[in-house]
Amino acid sequence: MSIQLVKYVLLAALRDRMLWGVFAISLLGTCLSIFSGSAAIIEQDQFVVSYMAGGVRILSLIGLVLFVVFYTRRSFDARDVEFLLTRPVSRAKFVLSHVVGFSLLALISGAFLALLVLLMARHGDFHQGMALWAFGVSIEYVIVANAAFFFAMVLNSPVSAGISTLGFYVLSRMIGSLLAITGHIAMTEGAGFYKALSFAMNAVSFILPRLDLMAQTSWLIYGGVSFSEWSFVVLQGGIFLALIISATIIDLKRRQF
Amino acid sequence: MRTLGIPLVLFFILALVGNIALSRSKAAVLAHWSNVPPAPSSVVASSAFLGDRELAFRSNAIALQSFGNSTGQDQALKDYNFDHLGQWFFLEDQLNKKSDYIPFMASYYFGATQNPQQLYPVIEYLRQVGQYPGEDKWRWLGQAVFLARHRLNDYDLALSLADDLAKTYRPGMPAWPLQMKAIIASDMGDKDVAYGMMLEILKSGSGSMHPNEVNFMLDYICNTILSPVQKAQDALCHGQ
Numbered sequence: 001m002s003i004q005l006v007k008y009v010l011l012a013a014l015r016d017r018m019l020w021g022v023f024a025i026s027l028l029g030t031c032l033s034i035f036s037g038s039a040a041i042i043e044q045d046q047f048v049v050s051y052m053a054g055g056v057r058i059l060s061l062i063g064l065v066l067f068v069v070f071y072t073r074r075s076f077d078a079r080d081v082e083f084l085l086t087r088p089v090s091r092a093k094f095v096l097s098h099v100v101g102f103s104l105l106a107l108i109s110g111a112f113l114a115l116l117v118l119l120m121a122r123h124g125d126f127h128q129g130m131a132l133w134a135f136g137v138s139i140e141y142v143i144v145a146n147a148a149f150f151f152a153m154v155l156n157s158p159v160s161a162g163i164s165t166l167g168f169y170v171l172s173r174m175i176g177s178l179l180a181i182t183g184h185i186a187m188t189e190g191a192g193f194y195k196a197l198s199f200a201m202n203a204v205s206f207i208l209p210r211l212d213l214m215a216q217t218s219w220l221i222y223g224g225v226s227f228s229e230w231s232f233v234v235l236q237g238g239i240f241l242a243l244i245i246s247a248t249i250i251d252l253k254r255r256q257f
Numbered sequence: 258m259r260t261l262g263i264p265l266v267l268f269f270i271l272a273l274v275g276n277i278a279l280s281r282s283k284a285a286v287l288a289h290w291s292n293v294p295p296a297p298s299s300v301v302a303s304s305a306f307l308g309d310r311e312l313a314f315r316s317n318a319i320a321l322q323s324f325g326n327s328t329g330q331d332q333a334l335k336d337y338n339f340d341h342l343g344q345w346f347f348l349e350d351q352l353n354k355k356s357d358y359i360p361f362m363a364s365y366y367f368g369a370t371q372n373p374q375q376l377y378p379v380i381e382y383l384r385q386v387g388q389y390p391g392e393d394k395w396r397w398l399g400q401a402v403f404l405a406r407h408r409l410n411d412y413d414l415a416l417s418l419a420d421d422l423a424k425t426y427r428p429g430m431p432a433w434p435l436q437m438k439a440i441i442a443s444d445m446g447d448k449d450v451a452y453g454m455m456l457e458i459l460k461s462g463s464g465s466m467h468p469n470e471v472n473f474m475l476d477y478i479c480n481t482i483l484s485p486v487q488k489a490q491d492a493l494c495h496g497q
Contacts, residue, residue, distance in 0.1 A: 054312030
């Protein structure tokens with residue numbers, strides 16, 4: 001890993017005002033959540049926290065994905081990548097330095113969101129569920145930022161890379177529901193075409209991370225998390241990051257400049 | 258005009274007139290309330306919120322609260338489709354069994370329908386929620402008894418619910434859930450029974466109840482159950 005490259009990524013984020021954008025959209029989302037939550041007759045705090053955890057989480061993530069995708073494609077278009085690879089830095093080191101840089105940005109975004117949500121969760125004391133949610137959402141951001149890096153390295157257009165990353169995120173968040181539907185279809189008589197679709201969805205689920213289990217909003221309100229949930233978040237983060245980083249390195253090593 | 262060319266200007270004017278004509282032809286088509294729709298399954302409901310069941314629960318709860326109040330067209334509760342409403346209650350129950358939000362709305366808001374015959378789905382829902390083991394969940398079964406006995410005047414149903422309520426009794430709870438069957442079977446007047454039940458629910462739960470819930474109950478006791486004369490004489494109703 002090259003510290004200089006990591007600093008370069010962080011500097012680009014500051015120059016593009018990515019962090020300010022994420023902070024601003026998070027604050028705006030918080031205000032909207034307070035406004036919407038106050039319409040509830042009772043349990044207003046729980047409504048505000050749910051809206052923030054569900055809504056602001058996606059807004060910050062979109063900011064992060066847009067930065068990673070456009071930064072990476074711009075680096076290719078301006079031939080920064082070719083220039084950097086002429087320096088004494090290996091292709092694996094190049095990818096790992098970017099992974100660290102993007103992961104730091106993801107952790108900062110996740111920490112800011114978690115801070116806002118925890119400030120709003122006034123109805124109860126700080127409990128383990130809140131800690132796991134904050135940890136889970138940060139790991140989710142790290143996963144998605146590195147998936148965006150992978151797609152931006154593989155696909156030539158920033159638009160298709162951005163859409164692919166968001167598609168990956170939506171599918172990963174919904175995979176639990178989709179598997180429930182495919183399980184139901186598997187037990188239905190007939191429905192041949194839908195069974196083929198179910199088979200395809202099952203195949204996709206082998207690769208996708210279970211982001212629906214990473215940071216559950218109900219943890220913020222009711223707590224009640226167990227060791228297995230902590231270990232799942234850690235394992236999911238570690239294993240999927242290993243997969244996506246190695247895929248990015250393989251792609252860059254095969255690339256001809 | 259000359260630089261743009263007459264055909265282009267004519268084409269623009271034609272498009273503008275066409276647009277105005279089309280919008281005016283549909284001016285009478287207004288947003289209207291199509292009553293409470295059937296509820297989706299819990300899988301579909303949570304998928305709409307990217308698998309976030311808590312967010313799905315909270316968003317649907319606000320939607321339930323707002324049914325019939327869209328675009329400034331307030332609908333009377335008696336016009337609601339309560340069978341569909343019952344489906345929504347049970348959908349929400351699948352998404353979150355801990356919150357008291359939907360039982361609260363079912364009891365105090367939808368329970369106030371002008372047509373008590375619609376209350377069966379509400380009572381069925383409260384009967385289920387009232388038997389959950391959570392702290393104070395039995396209060397919702399007490400509300401179900403109240404609705405069946407006082408609003409619906411269905412004694413058999415009220416007695417059956419009172420049986421279920423007695424089964425939820427645990428040490429530390431007030432005694433009235435155990436006595437409910439006897440209270441219903443007694444020959445007290447309707448209003449006396451209703452007053453006694455609501456007062457007991459209020460007394461035993463006021464420590465853990467949300468202030469809005471306490472206000473709803475006080476309002477119900479003072480403005481619905483009691484007559485204006487009784488209200489003026491009841492210390493509970495000062496300021497109501």
